[in-house]
Amino acid sequence: MREKFFERFSWVSLVLNSFRIIVIILIVVGAFNTLQGGKYTTSQWVSLSVSGLAQGSIYALIALGYTLVYGILLMINFAHGEVFMAGAFTAVFVAEAFKESGFLDSSPLLAVTILILVAAVVSTVVAVILERVAYRPLRGAPRLVPLITAIGASFFLQYTFRGLYGSGFKSYPEVAAVQGTWHIAGNDIPIVQIVVFVAAILLMVALYWLVERTKVGKAMRAVSENKEVAALMGIDIDQIIVMTFAIGGALAGAAGVINGLYRPQGVSFTMGFFPGIKAFTAAVLGGIGNIPGAMLGGLFLGVFESIGPNLILEGLGIPAANQLKDAIAFTMLVLVLIFRPQGILGERLTEKKA
Amino acid sequence: MAKTGRIDWRQLIRYGLLAGVAALYVSVIGMVEVFSQRSLITGVLTLGQLLLFSAPVLAGYLAVYKDDESQTAAFSLLKGVITGLFSSLPLIALVLLANAVNLRAMFVNVSPALIDILVFGQGTAVGVLLLLLSGAIWGTLGVIIHLLPDKTRHVVLVGLSWTLGAGMLSELLIQVFRPLFGSGFIRFVFQGGALKLWASIVVFILVTLLDWYWSKRREEVKTKMANLNPTQRRAGMGVGLLILLILPWILGTYLSEVLDNVGLFILMGLGLNIAVGLAGLLDLGYVATFAIGAYVMGLFTSTSSLGVGELNFWIVLPISILAAMTAGFLLALPVLHMRGDYLAITTLGFGEIIRILALSDWLSPIIGGAQGILAIPKPQIGSFVFRGPQEIYYLILAGCILAIFVSSRLNNSRTGRQWMAMREDEDVAAAMGIDTTKSKVLAFTLSAASGGLAGAIFASKLGTIFPHSFNLLISINVLSLIIVGGMGSLPGVVVGAFALVALPELLREFAEYRLLLYGALLIVMMLARPEGLWPSAVRRRELKGTEEEEIEGGEGAPVAVTAD
Numbered sequence: 001m002r003e004k005f006f007e008r009f010s011w012v013s014l015v016l017n018s019f020r021i022i023v024i025i026l027i028v029v030g031a032f033n034t035l036q037g038g039k040y041t042t043s044q045w046v047s048l049s050v051s052g053l054a055q056g057s058i059y060a061l062i063a064l065g066y067t068l069v070y071g072i073l074l075m076i077n078f079a080h081g082e083v084f085m086a087g088a089f090t091a092v093f094v095a096e097a098f099k100e101s102g103f104l105d106s107s108p109l110l111a112v113t114i115l116i117l118v119a120a121v122v123s124t125v126v127a128v129i130l131e132r133v134a135y136r137p138l139r140g141a142p143r144l145v146p147l148i149t150a151i152g153a154s155f156f157l158q159y160t161f162r163g164l165y166g167s168g169f170k171s172y173p174e175v176a177a178v179q180g181t182w183h184i185a186g187n188d189i190p191i192v193q194i195v196v197f198v199a200a201i202l203l204m205v206a207l208y209w210l211v212e213r214t215k216v217g218k219a220m221r222a223v224s225e226n227k228e229v230a231a232l233m234g235i236d237i238d239q240i241i242v243m244t245f246a247i248g249g250a251l252a253g254a255a256g257v258i259n260g261l262y263r264p265q266g267v268s269f270t271m272g273f274f275p276g277i278k279a280f281t282a283a284v285l286g287g288i289g290n291i292p293g294a295m296l297g298g299l300f301l302g303v304f305e306s307i308g309p310n311l312i313l314e315g316l317g318i319p320a321a322n323q324l325k326d327a328i329a330f331t332m333l334v335l336v337l338i339f340r341p342q343g344i345l346g347e348r349l350t351e352k353k354a
Numbered sequence: 355m356a357k358t359g360r361i362d363w364r365q366l367i368r369y370g371l372l373a374g375v376a377a378l379y380v381s382v383i384g385m386v387e388v389f390s391q392r393s394l395i396t397g398v399l400t401l402g403q404l405l406l407f408s409a410p411v412l413a414g415y416l417a418v419y420k421d422d423e424s425q426t427a428a429f430s431l432l433k434g435v436i437t438g439l440f441s442s443l444p445l446i447a448l449v450l451l452a453n454a455v456n457l458r459a460m461f462v463n464v465s466p467a468l469i470d471i472l473v474f475g476q477g478t479a480v481g482v483l484l485l486l487l488s489g490a491i492w493g494t495l496g497v498i499i500h501l502l503p504d505k506t507r508h509v510v511l512v513g514l515s516w517t518l519g520a521g522m523l524s525e526l527l528i529q530v531f532r533p534l535f536g537s538g539f540i541r542f543v544f545q546g547g548a549l550k551l552w553a554s555i556v557v558f559i560l561v562t563l564l565d566w567y568w569s570k571r572r573e574e575v576k577t578k579m580a581n582l583n584p585t586q587r588r589a590g591m592g593v594g595l596l597i598l599l600i601l602p603w604i605l606g607t608y609l610s611e612v613l614d615n616v617g618l619f620i621l622m623g624l625g626l627n628i629a630v631g632l633a634g635l636l637d638l639g640y641v642a643t644f645a646i647g648a649y650v651m652g653l654f655t656s657t658s659s660l661g662v663g664e665l666n667f668w669i670v671l672p673i674s675i676l677a678a679m680t681a682g683f684l685l686a687l688p689v690l691h692m693r694g695d696y697l698a699i700t701t702l703g704f705g706e707i708i709r710i711l712a713l714s715d716w717l718s719p720i721i722g723g724a725q726g727i728l729a730i731p732k733p734q735i736g737s738f739v740f741r742g743p744q745e746i747y748y749l750i751l752a753g754c755i756l757a758i759f760v761s762s763r764l765n766n767s768r769t770g771r772q773w774m775a776m777r778e779d780e781d782v783a784a785a786m787g788i789d790t791t792k793s794k795v796l797a798f799t800l801s802a803a804s805g806g807l808a809g810a811i812f813a814s815k816l817g818t819i820f821p822h823s824f825n826l827l828i829s830i831n832v833l834s835l836i837i838v839g840g841m842g843s844l845p846g847v848v849v850g851a852f853a854l855v856a857l858p859e860l861l862r863e864f865a866e867y868r869l870l871l872y873g874a875l876l877i878v879m880m881l882a883r884p885e886g887l888w889p890s891a892v893r894r895r896e897l898k899g900t901e902e903e904e905i906e907g908g909e910g911a912p913v914a915v916t917a918d
Contacts, residue, residue, distance in 0.1 A: 012791060015687050076695040093460050134877050144636060145880050147695055148837055151638075152876025155830065159870035163383025166462035277706075280699060318716045327710040330703035337700050338688045 020339060030315035040310065046187045048307045054193035054262055056302015057200030061255035062279030063286070063294040064207060065127075065248030071224040071289040072244050073139075078150035079130055081276015082157035083249050085269065086126040087119030088256025089161055092170045092267045094118050095260065099173035108177040112257065119253035126157065127249025128242055136238070162269040170267045172260035196262045203254055204295050207247065211291060220244060224289070274326060278305075281333040287343030296344060305329050366417055366433055370440025370493070373413030377406050378444040381472065383870070384463030388863050390471055393548040394521030401522065401863065402471060407492045410441040414496025430497050438493020442485045445472055449485070453478055513562040520557050521549045526860050529606060598751060602744040611743040612859045614815065617750035618808045619855045622832045623839070623847040624757040625804025630833065631842030631890075632770055633797035634777030636698040638829050639685070639705030643678040643802040645712065645824035647809025650674035652727035652819050653720075660722050667733035671810055678806020679799050686798035690791055705829055712821035726820035733814050746815045753811060757804050761844055764800070773797055774842075827869065831855070834872045837879055840886025849888045 034040075040048075062084050069077045077083075095115055098104040104111045134153045138146045178195050181188040211217035222230040223240045231237050259275070260267065282301045286293025308328045313321035336343065380386050390402030414434040421430065448464070449472055451457060457464040473481020474488075499507060520527065524547050532540050543553045582590070602610040622644060629635045653662050654670040689700050711717055713724055721727065733740045733749065740746045764770045772793045775783040784790050813819050831854065839850025854872065858864040864871065879886065 012687055012690060019688070076699070078695075078698075134881075137881055141880075141884070143695070144634060145884055147636060147698060148833075149877050149880040151698075151830065151833070152873045152880070154873070155869045156873030156877060159867065159873065160379075160383060163385070163463060163867070163870065164461055277699070277702070284696075321716075323714045324710060324716065327707045327714075330707050330710075333703050334688065334700055334707075337692060337696055341692070341696070 016338065023335060026316065027312055030312035033315035033317075034311050035315075037315070039314070043187050045307065047189065048310065049303050050187075050189050050193055052303035052306030053299055054196040054302070055306065056282070056299040057197050058255050058259045058262065058298075059275065059279045059282045059302055060295045060298025061200050061203060061251050061258070062275055063282040063298045064204070064291065065252050066280050066283040067286075067288055067291060067294040068220075068244050068248045070283070071291075072220065072241060073135070075135070075143075075146055076150070076280065077130075077135075077245075077248070078147065079134075079154040079157055080127075080248065080252060081272035081274075081279070082154050082161075083123045083127045083130070083272075084252040084256050084259075084275060084279075085272030086157065086161060086256075087123035087249075087253025088260055088271065089165055089170070089267055089269065090122040091115045091119035091253075091257050092172055092260065093165075095172050095257075096170075104173060105176050108175050112175065112261070115260075116254045116257045119257045120250040121253070123253030123256065124246045124249040127245040127252070130157075131242060131245040136241075158269050158272070165269070167269065169265070172257075172264040172267065174264060175261060178261060192261055196258050199258050200255070203251060207251065208291065210247070216240075216243060277333075278329045281329055281336070284333060284341075285336050285343055287345040290343070290345050293343055293345035300344075301329065301332065304332065361429070361433060361436070363436075366436045367440050369413040369417045370410075370437040371443065373409040373437070373441040374444035374489075376409040377441065378448055380405050380409075381445065381448065381468060382461055382464060383867075384468070385867055386471060387463065387465060387468045388866065392522070392861065392863050393546060394518055394524075395554045396545040396548045396550050398551055398554075399521070404518065406445075406472075407488070410438045410489050410492035411496040411499070413437045413441050414493035415500050416496075417493070418497050418500050427501055430501060431494055434494040434497030435490045436493070437496075438489040438491065439486055440489075441493060442489030446482050446485055449473055449478060449482060509562050509565055512565045513558045516561040517549075517554050517558045521554060523860060524548050526609070529609060530604070533604075533606075599748075602747045607743055610747055612856055614743050614747055614750055615859065616851050616855045617747070617754055618812055618815075619832060619835060620754050620848055620851045621750070621757055621808035621811075622805050622828075623835050623851055624754070624761050624844070625801045625808070626832050627801075627836050627842065627844070627847055628761065628764065628773075628804075629797050629801040630836055632765070632777065633773040633794065635794065635797060636833075637701045637798070637801070638698050638826070638833065639701035639703070639708075640801075640805055640832055641824050641826065641828040642685070642705045642708040643682055643805030644809040644812070644828060645708055645821075646681050647674040647678045647806030648813040648819050648824070649712070649721055649727070649809075650677045650806075651810040651813040652730050655814065656727050656730050658727065658729040660720070660727055661729070667731070667814055668735075671807070674810040675803050675806040678802045678809065682798040682800075682802025682805075683795060685802075686795040690794055702826065702829070705826060709821055709824055709826075712824065724821060726818055727813075728818045730813050730817050730819070732817070740814075743815075746811070749811055753807050757807070758844060765842075765844070769793070769796060830869075830872065834876055838875055838887060840889035843886060843888055843890035846886050846888040846890065850886070853887070 062080065065080045065083065066077060069075065069080070095104065098111050098115070130153055134149045135146055138149060175192075178192040181190050182194065183189075211220060219230070219235045219240050220243065222233065222235055223237055227237055230240075255275075278301060279298065282297035283294045284297070285301055286295070286297025288294075305325055305328055309321035309325050313324060313328075318324070386402040386406055388402070389405055390400045392401040393399070394401055394404060414437050417433050417437040418425070418430045449469055452464055452469050472485065474484045475481075476484055499510070502510065524544055528540055528544055528547070531543075543550060549557065602613065605613065622640065625643070626637060626640045629637045629640075651667075651670050651674045653660065654665045654673065655661065655667055657664055685701065685704055689697055692700060712721060715723055717723065718725070732746075738745075740749055772783070772788045775786065775788055776790055776793055780790055783793075812823075835850035835854045836847060837850070838853055839846030839848070854875075858868045858871075
């Protein structure tokens, strides 16, 4: 018996364990070399981390959409990155109009709020249509089926928006009010990063309140716990699922505009792909289906992605490490899924769900 | 059910407006304008118009689809008219809006040319009336199609689709017919890359006659085919092979090139089919194996400064397949415990990592970075060089035949059955004593072999490789063709490759909307026909099961695809 056990499992786990050890050694050696070399000052590390936090809070907002839907339907909405793109890409036209009329500079707070609303509405509509057309008819189908539909929907949405708004890149106009830096504790921190971070945190707090304190949130939690019982308690399951998609969509749309403040360039029909995958990574990192987990995972991924190339890859003597930034996020996804698929905070994920 | 003559307004408005929104959608994203350049029947119908009109036709058809016998024909026709009128409303709104404000600042494809197409080139006022009229006509046509007796409807629909298909593929037909019948014939039948009206009528009549004849003789032919003895069967296969062998010389360079591409995708499709179709492991990073095959081939045969060894194609070929298999094996280990969605995203991550690494400056001294690898020599046997697409074709054909042979053996083998059991339910499969670890690793490894082979041939076919050739879209392409053909079905892979690779290649207008259509196809296939165009027997039983009726009801599905 014992021998048989080893025969079947040992070589796989041997490979995985040695892989694990190699990864740890690489990280330690890389970080040690970089810090030893003293190429970057403390304030450089701080500014890298802060920009990582800002980027991470955007990932976190998108990640919430994955997590909410997963919590209820146990499926990954592969097209969520495109929901994000839809809002961001549409709102850029409104932003341009605001800039031209001077509204954006005269009352930036109101203008950005309106932009966020516009993007949120567009993304919500896209998410709800997506649920209605592509996912609802397939509830209860074999798992591969909705997944393939989602991939199809992702491409369909991308090229729909390419058809609507063209294939060129657009950029958000600069908001004068968030330019410049604040001097905090000896470091110059760009205002825009603080604004992005604060705005994202506010939205997350609002979501947390919605889920934990309101009736809709209660219903959502009930549905995610057990659909049949929730239905018996008089909860309209379909409505709650639509609601979940809508909330996730709204957050993604808002993230689109906030992302536009932070990184004005590069709004295009393909912009959803990388943030989508990274937000998914963030959701998995925090434990998918877990709301605080998604927030934490997003922030962690943002910071890691920001300092990782400089800290680890450069220490290993890899030139132009920043080119590999995206590879870092993917590597991290793979590593998390291999070694801790339940994520940092997740406990709910059983073998069957994974 | 509805009483005689009762009109359910809500339903009519719903179908009408939905069709109208579909028509609006294809107009606004620019499909109508682009497709209008492809004329199907000279001076009568363009692809753009077909796209616009199929929506109201479908709406009219659906509006009366559920009616029972008690409805009188007149009322049904009236319903068609109403549905059609409503289907024109969104387009009319678009025309009026485009006249009032400059929509183009936001919607780049709402050009004056598009509006001109929508109003039939007649100006706004007349155009709006014409739109209403055409909506009513097409809606009624949908009803008429429904009212036809079943047999007649079948014959008419078959005739129409063949005629329109012939119109669409006119350029291909011209290329094939010109050497056979001479330019005079071409000028006689075609004009401006489309069928002349009389020719399309002839095609229609011929096809209907053939279809009628076929419906009489079908059973007879089928039993005859089933009762062929092995010698006849072998003779049939021999003839088929002979046709395949002389095909590139009939088709010419351009079409051979298209055929080569199809062949490469068939190769990849056959490989991915092992993982996705048989073992149920959704691998979105399949392009990685393709890239590895290509890069190994490039590195070891290239005569440029990056080349290592400048080895012979035939020596490197097995090496690149082995390299791809090793990559598949290594990929399999970490993902052994993952299922479904997680597996998909992890494999996607692997594919992207490979591409990012290939692009990076870090590895560029070895594999060329963004500049890629140049000067990869063509393969040759003795003094015969596989130079152009017509020669490379044989290489690809040989690869495909090999892959089909291996796949079909695997399909019916013990391993294949283990994979299928694993696809259905992993836990049960494990409980039945299947070593799922081994099965999965084997599936990934074997699946990679075919991708590596395709990559190796691809590299020497092109002579140069760039990291940009190996993006996610290839994986999606391959996945789509498997799904469209039918997961786990070998003929399905071939059908899917021709439908998804050859067709868009031949219809240049599709280029821009190719991925849009793939996306729509994936959704529609999953909703209406999850077993694919040419399903494997097992898969059909499993996915159809009790839903038999529903799928039969989806007759309009192919039309819906073009209307989207």
